[in-house]
Amino acid sequence: MADLEGARSKLVQNFRDNSNAAAYRSDRHDLVAKEHSHAWDAPARKHASSAEIKAQRILTTIRERERVDPNLFGNLPGEALPAEGSLDMGGRFLVNLPRINKSDVFKIVRQMPKGAHQHLHFNSEIDPEYLFPLARELVPDTMFIRSTHPLVTESDFELAEIVFQVLPRQTKSADIFSAQYSPDWRDESNTSWMLWQDFRRSFLSHIEGVKLEKYIESLDPAEMWAREKMIITKQNAYHSRQTHNGAWACFNQGTRALKGLLGYETAYRWYIGHMIDNMIKDKVMYAEVRPMLMDKTLPTDDGNGALDHKAQMAILVEEVQRKTAELEAAGRLHQFPFGVKVIYCTPRSIPLEKMKTELEDCLALKLQFPNLICGFDLVGAEDRPNSIGYYADLLTALTKTCKQLDIQIPFMFHAGETLLDTGGSSNPDNSNLYDALLLNAKRIGHGYALLKHPLLVEKYKEHNICLELCPISNELLHLCGNVREHPYPQLLAAGLHCTLNADNPSLFRGAEGSGASLSYEFYQVLVGDPRMSIHGCKQLAEWSLEHSCLSGEEVAKAKAIYAQEWEAFCQWVVKTYGEVADARDEDSGSMELS
Known part of the structure; x- marks a missing residue:
């Protein structure tokens, strides 16, 4: 044995x-540098302009300053205990939202060009507080409400689910506030609809003990109560008994209620133009939206007429053209030059015969509107039946038919938006991620569970399948606790092409989020992982254009416009916040933060 003193001496x-x-x-140093050179955002960093490099340093400096700012997050490094009132930057979204809205990082992100919005459910871009006044003005005598409970006790108000629908004026109106009210709409002898105008008039005399989260000046108490049925609030997102299935129930309730509130002709027309205005405000230049098209008609304002799919798509084309002409006349066409395309959506829960009809309707719309219909998707919670594979025979038949007709309806499946990843069964082999690959999906929605499949990760890269990430949606549906727990850094590090998307922003934001759908997503990924940079944001936006359904010529034009907008944005950051970086350089000896 070696001498102990000798060992100590050595x-x-x-x-x-x-x-x-x-x-x-x-x-x-060499190892870190080598990893940086192989990082997913290395090409963007390599080609960064001097303005972009300085904008990155500025953004990093502001982000770290806000992390410890006691008026924002107050997260001081090395503290044994967090200071009173401090929050984690990148913590729970709805808890942090008031502070996010005061953040300079968020103000910068709002100005950031974001490319294309690939994953946006059609009825979820405009917040409900803008739809209630519209209903008051346009359909006071034909907007009706139905409830799953008579509203008698305090718990009735809490538990009831509601839906809206425009019906003929002569429809008999029920009294939802009566104990004798029956919600059974399938009973032909029963009346379950109450005129919304009558409901609002009666609401105040029945709401003793009913708690509303807050008031919005433009809404009356009945509208505020209904609004809370349509949005994900801090209470229903984060309360101690909430579960993944419970969060999905809140989401489904909100989408059902929103559908009728905008589901009539004039609101539908109004909505399209305002949706585009919101996107322009959010620095989005193109969108592929997902309407649920299993409902085959949309009522006219008087409730007596019905617009079929062809009429609805014609209105969409007309309103997009109207907005395009308006932008061109104002010299602003570069802000939204390619309009909107539609991904046909239907639920993954329907029987095979119904799915056959849905595919036939999708094909018919594609032939009628070849430049509008750009894909097909199955939607709904993946932890419930059915898997994509359940419909494989029908889906492969659609693919073969499209090839014979020389048209394209690529699949854009929701896949991997799940913790169980078993395709609505107890068998992991039923994962929808297998089917999305084998059915040659162009993109998949979410892809949250993909890292469970090392072989599929390589296959998705080989087949150039892009992931439409929706981090805030994933948090609020309880796939992760906050954005710092989201796997987006690992998905990107694995070499997968990804984009950022808002999914159902009107359910997740409330009034504070109007016109900022994608801005919140970009903010969250920037503060969720210190490795995310301004260069990474540019790469995500460029991928959103490359993996869109635009033609090759349109993608080239879009990327040229984007490059100009991006450089102007970086110069704006430098001009507006340049003194921040200059001060940091003096303090740190010109530390390079990019």
Whole structure:
């Protein structure tokens, strides 16, 4: 055995000799540099302009300053206990939202060009507080409400689900506030609809004990109560008994209620133009929206007429053209030059015969509107039946038919938006991620569970399948606790092409989020992982254009417009916040943060 004193002497001597340590530090520096050169955003960093490099340093400086700012997040490093009132930057979205809205990082992100919006459910871009006044003005005598409970006790108001629908004026109106009210709409002898105008008039005399989260000046108490049925609030998102299935129930309730509130002719027309205005405000230049098209008609304002799919798509084309002409006349066409395309959506829960009809309707719309219909998707919670594979025979038949007709309806499946990843069964082999690959999906929605499949990760890269990430949606549906727990850094590090998307923003934001759907998503990924940079944001936006359904010529034009907008944005950051970086340079000896 070696002499103990001799061993200690050698250790002390080696402490003094730093040659090994110097080699270690050199090797470590080389290792980190090599990883940076192989990172997913390396091409964007390599081609960054001087303005972009300085904008990155500015953004990093502001982000770290806001992390410790006691008026924002107050997260001081090394504290044994967090200060009173501090919050985690990148913590729960709805809890942080008031502070996010005061953040300079968020103000910068709002100005950031974001490319294309690939994953946006059609009826979820405009917040409900804008739809209630519209209903008051346009359909006071034909907008009706139905409830799953008579509204008698305080718990009735809490538990009831509601839906809206425009019906003929002569429809008999029920009294939802009566204990005798029956919600059974399938009973032909029963009346379950109450005129919304009558409901609003009666509401105040029945709401003792009913708690509303807050008031919005433009809405009356009945509208405020209904609004809370349509949005994900802090209470229903984060309360101690909430579950993944419970969060989905809130989401489904909100989408059902929203559908009728905008589901009539004039609101539908109004909505399209305002949706585009919202996107322009959010620095989005193109969108592929997902309407649920299993409902085959949309009522006219008087409730007596019905617009079929062809009429609805014709209105969409007409309103997009109207907005395009308006932008061109104002010299602003570069802000939204390619309009909107439609991904046909239907639920994954329907029987095979119904799915056959849906595919036939999708094909018919594609032939009638070849430049509008750009894809097909199955929607709904993946932890419930059915898997994509259940419909494989029908879906492969659609693919073969499209090939014979020389048209394209690529699949854009929701896949991997799940913790179980078993395709609505108990068998992991039923994962929808297998079917999305085998059915040659162009993109998949979410892809949250993809890292469970190392082979599929490589296959998705090989087949150039893009992931439509929706981090805030994933948090609020309880796939993760907050954005810092989201796998987006690992998905990107694995070499997968990804984009950022808002999914159902009107359900998730409320009034504070109007016109900022994608801005919140970009903010969240920027503060959720310190590795995310302004260069990474540019790469995500460029991928959103490359993986869109625009033609090759249109993609080239879009990327040229985007490059100009991006450089102007970086110069704006430098001009507006340049003194921040200059001050940091003086304090840190010109530390390079990019």
